[in-house]
Structures are given as C-alpha cells and as structure tokens.
Amino acid sequence: MSADDVPTLEVRNLQTRFHTRGGVLPVVDGVSFTLARGKVLGLVGESGSGKSVTGFSIMGLVDPPGRVEGGQVLFQGQDLLQLPPAARRALRGNRIAMIFQDPMATLNPVLRVDTQMVEAVLAHRRIGNAAARQLAAETLAQVGMPSPEDRLRAYPHQLSGGMRQRVAIAIALLHGPDLIIADEPTTALDVTIQAQILSEMQKLVAARGTSLIWISHDLSVVAGLADEIAVMYAGRIVEHGPVDAVLDQPQHPYTQGLIGSLPSANRRGARLRQIPGMGPNLLQMPPGCAFAPRCARASAACSVMPQMHVPRAEAPSHQVRCFHPGVAEAATA
Amino acid sequence: MNNTLPLVDMQGVSKRFGARPPPGALGRALRRLGVTKPPLVTHAVDGVDLAVRPGEVVGVVGESGCGKSTLGRIAAGLLAPTEGSVRVNGQLLNGLTAPERLAARLRVQMVFQDPFASLNPRLRVSRIVGEAARLHGLTDAASEDDYVSAQLQRAGLDPALRHRYPHQFSGGQRQRIGIARALAVQPAMLVCDEAVAALDVSIQAQILNLFMDLRDELGLAYLFISHDLGVIEHVCDRVAVMYLGRVVESAPVDELFARPNHPYTQALLAEIPRIAQRRTTFNTIRGEIPSPIDPPSGCHFHPRCPHAFDRCRSEVPTLRGIAIHHASACHLNDAA
Amino acid sequence: MSIRRSFDEHSIWWRVAADFLQSRVAVAGLVLLALVALAALAAPWITPQNPYDLMQLDVLDARLKPGTPSSAAGYTYWLGTDGQGRDLYSAIVYGLRISLLVGIGSALIAAVLGTGVGLLAAYAGGKVDALLMRLVDLLLSFPTILMALMILAYVGKGVGNVVLTLVLLEWAYYARTARGQALVETRREYVDAARGQGIPAWRILSGHILPNCLPPLLVIGALQIARAITLEATLSFLGLGVPITEPSLGLLISNGYQYLLSNEYWISFFPGVALLATIVAINLVGDQLRDVLNPRLQK
Numbered sequence: 001m002s003a004d005d006v007p008t009l010e011v012r013n014l015q016t017r018f019h020t021r022g023g024v025l026p027v028v029d030g031v032s033f034t035l036a037r038g039k040v041l042g043l044v045g046e047s048g049s050g051k052s053v054t055g056f057s058i059m060g061l062v063d064p065p066g067r068v069e070g071g072q073v074l075f076q077g078q079d080l081l082q083l084p085p086a087a088r089r090a091l092r093g094n095r096i097a098m099i100f101q102d103p104m105a106t107l108n109p110v111l112r113v114d115t116q117m118v119e120a121v122l123a124h125r126r127i128g129n130a131a132a133r134q135l136a137a138e139t140l141a142q143v144g145m146p147s148p149e150d151r152l153r154a155y156p157h158q159l160s161g162g163m164r165q166r167v168a169i170a171i172a173l174l175h176g177p178d179l180i181i182a183d184e185p186t187t188a189l190d191v192t193i194q195a196q197i198l199s200e201m202q203k204l205v206a207a208r209g210t211s212l213i214w215i216s217h218d219l220s221v222v223a224g225l226a227d228e229i230a231v232m233y234a235g236r237i238v239e240h241g242p243v244d245a246v247l248d249q250p251q252h253p254y255t256q257g258l259i260g261s262l263p264s265a266n267r268r269g270a271r272l273r274q275i276p277g278m279g280p281n282l283l284q285m286p287p288g289c290a291f292a293p294r295c296a297r298a299s300a301a302c303s304v305m306p307q308m309h310v311p312r313a314e315a316p317s318h319q320v321r322c323f324h325p326g327v328a329e330a331a332t333a
Numbered sequence: 334m335n336n337t338l339p340l341v342d343m344q345g346v347s348k349r350f351g352a353r354p355p356p357g358a359l360g361r362a363l364r365r366l367g368v369t370k371p372p373l374v375t376h377a378v379d380g381v382d383l384a385v386r387p388g389e390v391v392g393v394v395g396e397s398g399c400g401k402s403t404l405g406r407i408a409a410g411l412l413a414p415t416e417g418s419v420r421v422n423g424q425l426l427n428g429l430t431a432p433e434r435l436a437a438r439l440r441v442q443m444v445f446q447d448p449f450a451s452l453n454p455r456l457r458v459s460r461i462v463g464e465a466a467r468l469h470g471l472t473d474a475a476s477e478d479d480y481v482s483a484q485l486q487r488a489g490l491d492p493a494l495r496h497r498y499p500h501q502f503s504g505g506q507r508q509r510i511g512i513a514r515a516l517a518v519q520p521a522m523l524v525c526d527e528a529v530a531a532l533d534v535s536i537q538a539q540i541l542n543l544f545m546d547l548r549d550e551l552g553l554a555y556l557f558i559s560h561d562l563g564v565i566e567h568v569c570d571r572v573a574v575m576y577l578g579r580v581v582e583s584a585p586v587d588e589l590f591a592r593p594n595h596p597y598t599q600a601l602l603a604e605i606p607r608i609a610q611r612r613t614t615f616n617t618i619r620g621e622i623p624s625p626i627d628p629p630s631g632c633h634f635h636p637r638c639p640h641a642f643d644r645c646r647s648e649v650p651t652l653r654g655i656a657i658h659h660a661s662a663c664h665l666n667d668a669a
Numbered sequence: 670m671s672i673r674r675s676f677d678e679h680s681i682w683w684r685v686a687a688d689f690l691q692s693r694v695a696v697a698g699l700v701l702l703a704l705v706a707l708a709a710l711a712a713p714w715i716t717p718q719n720p721y722d723l724m725q726l727d728v729l730d731a732r733l734k735p736g737t738p739s740s741a742a743g744y745t746y747w748l749g750t751d752g753q754g755r756d757l758y759s760a761i762v763y764g765l766r767i768s769l770l771v772g773i774g775s776a777l778i779a780a781v782l783g784t785g786v787g788l789l790a791a792y793a794g795g796k797v798d799a800l801l802m803r804l805v806d807l808l809l810s811f812p813t814i815l816m817a818l819m820i821l822a823y824v825g826k827g828v829g830n831v832v833l834t835l836v837l838l839e840w841a842y843y844a845r846t847a848r849g850q851a852l853v854e855t856r857r858e859y860v861d862a863a864r865g866q867g868i869p870a871w872r873i874l875s876g877h878i879l880p881n882c883l884p885p886l887l888v889i890g891a892l893q894i895a896r897a898i899t900l901e902a903t904l905s906f907l908g909l910g911v912p913i914t915e916p917s918l919g920l921l922i923s924n925g926y927q928y929l930l931s932n933e934y935w936i937s938f939f940p941g942v943a944l945l946a947t948i949v950a951i952n953l954v955g956d957q958l959r960d961v962l963n964p965r966l967q968k
Contacts, residue, residue: 046533046534046535046536047504047533146620146621160621160622161397162621163621190396190397190560190622191396191560191562191601191604191605192396192600192601192604192617192618192622193396193621193622194604194606195604195606195615195617196615196617196619198606198615199615199617202615217533217534218534218606219534219608220563220605220606220607220608220610221606223606223607223608223609223610223611224606224607224610224611224615243611244611247608247611257535258534258535259608261534261535261537261538262534262538262563262608263538263541263563263564263566263567263568264563264566264567264607264608265608266567268566268567268586268587269545269567269568271542271545271546272538272541272542272567273538274535274538274539274542275535275538278503279503279533279535279536406861409865410865411861411864411865435867438865438867439866439867442865442866443861443862443865445858445861445862447858450857450858450859451858451859451861451862452859452862453859453863453877453880453881454681454881455681455877455880455881456876456877456880464863464866464868464876465863465866465867465868468867468868468872469867498681511862514862514866518866518867
C-alpha cells in the first residue's frame, strides 16, 4: 500500500461533549468522514451544528467544559486522540494547521508580523533567523500579499482585515502541512477580498496537494471550492457526498431546506421557502432524528436514529442520514 | 416612478469624521513647522443623493468603508450630515418645532445588525418594546401590555415571552424583538442596517419574509443596507451601489443585475459566489479597498479598475443617467 | 423543563447571587459580615452596658482582665475593660456600629455622587468631560491620609465630619469607573436605538446606561466600604476622628495602645481582631463579587 492510499484524515465516530451547569451537550455526536490527499471537504452547517467544534476536536483545541470523549481521529493512519500532548504539539502548525474566522485569534496584537512568523517557523524547524524570515517573506508572497517586506515590518493593527487573514493563512502554510482546517476564514471579509483569498487558497491547495477542510455556513462559497460536502445538523453529519450530488440532488430535507431558503433559489420578490420550527436544543434532543420536529416527511420511524446509507445506487459516494430521503416535493412558496 | 413626496429625501449629503475647524494663525504656524499635524479626516459619505418613497424598498450595497451604514444612520436621524440636507416628508428638520422633530424621528426607525448589542441586556423585552410607545403617548399604562403583545405577535414572537431578558432568546428571535421595538412607534420606514447579516441562512429567510410581510401589511418603506447582493436582489425595488462614500451606480434591481454599467458593480456581481458555480476559478479584481481617510484622487475606484485611463485619476465622475432610471458614475460612459 | 432554562429565566441579579454562592470562602465572608451587621444592629439588646453612657461606667473597674466579674453591676466583663472602665465587649459592639455606619454611609453617598458625575461626564463628552476628569485626577493624586487629616483639622472631629471627609475623598473612584463604563455603554447600539426612539437623554442615562454600569460600581463599593472603615479607624487612632466619648474601633485600639507593654493586651487586641475580621469579611465578599461580575469570566 503506497503512501497515497492512506487517506490524510479519517475521522471515526468522533464525540465531543460539553459539561455545563445546565447539562451535558453532545456538541459533536458521532461524526465520521474520510478525506483523501489533495481533496477539499466543505463542512457546512448553521450555528450550533457542531462544525467548528469538530475542527477544534481534530486539532485538539477543545477547552473545558468541552472534552473529546470518543472516537478516533486517524491522521495518516495515526490516531491523534491517543497521542501524548508533546507529539500533538509537534504536529500542530507543522503537519496540521488551522485558520480561524478571526485572524486576531492567530495574531498577537503587540508583536510585529515578522516576529510572529519567525517564531512559527522556528517552532518546528531548526534554521537561522534570517532563513526563517526569508521563508516568511516567500510564503507571504505566495498568499498574494502585496509588498511582503513592508507587511512583515508592520503590526497587525496596521493591516486591513483581509491582509491579516492572509498573514494567518501564510502562518498556516509555513511548513507545508498535509492538512489545513479553515474555520469560516472569509466570513468576516468583503466579497472582493473573499474572492481573492478563495482564489489563492485554491491554487495553493492544488499546487501542494494539501487536504483542506473548509468549515462554513455559506453553501455558495463551499460550492466553488470543495470536492465533497458534508452537512451537519445537531452534532451529526446528515448528508455527505460529492459537491455536485449534494447541491444538485440533495436528499436530506434539511439540506433541501437550506438550499431552498437561499434568496437566489427563490423567485425574486416571492416569499422565501423557510425551514419551519427552531434550531435544535442540544439539551433536549429527541431520541431519533434530530430534524424530525421540523420535517414535513417525519413519521413514526424517525423516532429511531437513522444511520448513514446510500439512497441512490448511481451515486455510491453520496450518503444521507434519513429514513425518507429523496428529491424535494414541488415547492410551496 | 411616481412623483409622490419621498418619505426621506437626502440631497448632497456628506459626512466627515474627525474634522476640526481651521486653525488660527498660531495653529497654522505650528502645522507649518511640523509640530502639530492636521487631523485625520474620514470621508465616510461624499455627496450622496438618495430618496425613499412610501412603500418602496431601496437597497444600498457596498463593502467596508463605503459609508452605507453611516448613510443609514443619517437617514434615521441618528447622525447629522456635515453637508447637505435631509428632508422627512418634505420638511427640513431644522425648521421644525420639538414635537414635530420628534414625530419626524419616529417615522424612520432603524433595525440594527447585531442582535446581541442592539438590545439592552438589563431590560426585559416588554420594557424594550414598550418604553418609547408609552413615553410618546402611543399607548397608556392600562393598555401597554396588550400593545406590546400585539407588536411582538406582529414580529412573529410569542407574546408570553415578553417578561424575559434578551439573553434568553436566539439571534433570530432577538432580531424580531428589535423589529417589534421599531414597529411599536408606528414608523413609516425602516432602515435595516445589515439586519440579516449575522443570522443563519434559515433564520435569514424567516426575517426576510417578515420584512416582506410587513411591507404588504403596513405599507412600510425600507432602506435596506447590505453587502449581500443575493438578498438585495430578492427584496429590493431599487439599488444604489456605493464605493468609498460615493454612489457609483443606481438602478431598478432587475436592470442593475442584468446590465451593470460601472466596473465596480460588474466586478462585485462577478465575484459573488453562487451555488451553481462548482470548483470555479474565482474572478478577482486586484488590490485592497482603500481607506476612507485617504481615498484615491479622481474616481475612487481607478487604482483597481481594469479600464482606468488618465481622466479617471484627475476628475471625479458625476452620477448621470445612462438609461431610464439607471444612473452610473463612470467616465467610460462619456466616451461612448 | 431543563435546568438550564430555569436558570436563565431569572434576572441577572439572581444569577449573580447563584454564581456568588459557588465560593465557600466568599459565603463564609458573607456570613461573618451578616453576623457583624446583626450584632451592630442589635447592640442595645446584646450588650450588658452602653459604653457611651458615662453614667454606666465604673472607673474602679478599669483595666480588668477578661473574664472578671464586675464589681457593682452583676455581669462579667468577658473581654475585660479599658482604661475608663468600659466593658470591652460592649464597646466593640457599639464601635462596630460606628465603623459600619461610617463605612457604608460614606460609601453610599460617595457612590451616588461619584456615579452621577461619571455618567454626566461620559454622556456630555468634550469640555465637560475633560474638566470633571481633571478634577478627579487631582483628587486621586493626593495621598489620602494627608488629605483626610487636613480636612478634619479644618472641620473638626465628629462622626458626621468623618463621613463628610470620606465622601470627599472617595467619590472620585466611583466617578472614574462610572465614566469608563458609561463610555463603553454609550457606544453600544442599544443606546442608538433608544435615541432613535426619541427617549430623552436623562432617561437613557438613568434607565439604560446606569444599570449596565452597576457591576463594576458594586465591586468598587464593596471594597471601598472596607477602605472607608480602615480609614476611619486610622483617623480615630490618630485622634482626629470620632470624639472620645463615642469610641469607634480605631479609638479603642488607640486608647489601649499605652497599656500594651504592661501586658494589658486585651484593650487593643480584641478591638483589633474585631476590626480585622470585619475588613477581611468585606474583602472576601468584594473579591468574589468582582470575579462573578467580570464579564470575561462569564460564559
């Protein structure tokens, strides 16, 4: 078995729970997926779906009262959850990197950009300061930063939001990681800057064969970037498949609801199709399918937790967690 | 377009932040010597004309630094313009008596972007929604409770929850509380400043539907400020595109999306991610958005414009009509 | 109904109380403080003697050891007597009264005054703000004891004058904190919303901004009470505070100072312990309040 056959990331039944004063919240409840080398996975969901916490759990960045309580996270065959903290630190920033929504989560406001980048380089490589700075400048140029030398000497507050995010992305790319987890990195940015960053990420990922998990609530952004999409609801993946399959032939009622409520999917001026009911309350989850209370197709069968299965034989990699999968019925405006 | 009196008519409105009155002789000398520096002035809004007629939904779209939020606040009466005039129902605010000024202010209400910051966390919802109405005599002590319940119901919330605190509600529900608060003073127009930007997609759909329902039921006009062109395309009648404080293009929404004229509008439309575009290469315009403190000379967009020529650097293009109700501020239109 | 739902339904003060009670040390402090306050309130009923009534004192009973029975009155001096024949237990309880009265009284008045000034400065901005804050800076830059001594030397002794002095010195802390918090709150969107709804400025200040400024003011208030009590004790110890006929804890300590070397320790020691216990209790409560009300530590 060659190295290319081992998937970069294989997550099996990941479970992360938050122990709060009000109760135990199953924020990530049995998430499983596989990510091959060089592929982009779009992890999509709304607030409370557990998509960000999934990313944090893989990186090992879950803070109390949250705790990863079950499952396996196989990075190139090695279970990250079993590794001692020192070994995990050696991987973080080196072979696996994360980009956050707020670049100030990565950047220290009182240090200059070059100081921080050099520190990030030296954390995993034994080279001289000058060589580290050179690497930093090259990486900044690669992420499309205009005049990298000037930016290196600047402090984060002197840079715009888009540039700060580019610095954060550059820091993630310094050691050529095999896996990047990006948690809504362009949500807070303008459309034109977002387009630039998406374009650069695309090129970089293709050039280096990096696997990318792009966490977002924006289906349109993910549509342009991802090879596969996984839709999360209440801590579970409810649909997973190639991007064309999921977006053109969504099988799960929640995915259909999400796509249907986009303004672009509705006739101009008409009432938008909306998903009835309210988001899931993680403290009071129904025993079976979490979406059942809001689902038009729900039946008695849905009081048991559905498992992921392939609903259409012609698309073997398109799975859905639903007893009533199928193309949406005629839209009622 | 009808000729009815606009609810809010802004003409030549400019807003500058940080400007100081010009210094006297001593001040000028100090500046010449380099001891003091002239203050950094932010040109947030620069000579904008915009009017909203009863029942109309006018969209303002742009990216950071374009001044759309500042313009919204000027329309709602929360900020005074540095230059230009704002007429509410045809009357300038300066010439009004205090009660008339209050009535003008209540006619235009604002719905804010951040559902967490726009509600006072220490007050109960019933007080948040009912305080102004009670204060201005729209309801009295006896019927206040029913009045508040009616407003909440109209905004799609269960009135039984009115004694709770904001932190007990979700983002979408808090936005509904904000809408109920605005409705409670019986406005004629709502200024929605990125009112759905912070919400999940499914909740966004609910709130947008609510806006459209209120427009049908109450005949409300809207000034809808957003960076999301998809939302603007769906709810607005007319759109104005802003860049660094100026309106660069304005047109009815179908016209703007079908035939965008200004290079910035074209780039904006080309760059929106669309769900139907798969694994695309993203088209980008180069460059960063300049800072409104030091905007480029001439046409503000010229450093990033793929079609810029000499005249663009030196001369500010004026907003002029290029088709019926369609205006654009670009020198390229003159060449044609 | 899940537990979390019912927790959130209560007002913020209930939740603050619930968080506060999580710390056993703070609860102990609160209990101690409550005991002290109760004792002070119930002073006439729980003490055998009114130490301020010179008729009840028996000079012949001066400087008796703790546990000695009194010669004439028929009760025991559990903590001994001081140089004028006062039952130390009674003197301490009545002295606590004065300490608490001065401490809480001055803190309250200073809080109202200082908060008002701070809110005004924040909302008015510009020159008003600058003027008021320079005044605050001036006041805060003087050493407290020195200022207190100067003021008291001018106005003379007495409980009322001590309260006045403390108020004059303390209001600046509240003003500065209230202004800082109010500045933050004034920029919030809910203030814009209130303005847009035509709510008058004074009403926004008192009804919208003030409730949000209370947490840091509460913390300061609690810790300032301890500070005021200490300050009053110091001033009385130096002989510039309360009159000799109505000794507070500080004065009692001062009175007993001269007897320390003759092994009659109790005259200073027990009032000292009482003062210490009170201040420690207040500080424990204040510390926990500060942690509980710190928005960054809240989830």
